[in-house]
Amino acid sequence: FWTTKNATPGKMVIGATIVDAETGEPPSLKQHVIRYIGYYLSAIIFCLGFIWVGFDRKKQGWHDKLAGTVVVRKKNKGTEPVKFGI
Structure with a gap:
């Protein structure tokens, strides 16, 4: 869901999406992977x-x-x- 819809099913229900914090564009595959790994760090x-x-x-x-x-x-x-942008 992250790479195709830029959201999880729960985010889709509330009308939320994941975007690049600098540009507002959809995140790259690298950002999705880092975010996924970061979930574990956040939870540990x-x-x-x-x-x-x-x-x-x-x-x-x-x-x-x-x-x-x-x-x-x-x-x-x-x-x-x-x-987005400074």
């Missing part, structure tokens, strides 16, 4: 990598930070909008 240490999402301004978990990706939704209620 008491799931702190996933809990981090609740405290991060861009709502990125450790796996997103490692891969340079971000999950965006069509409606961002109460969160800072993602700005």
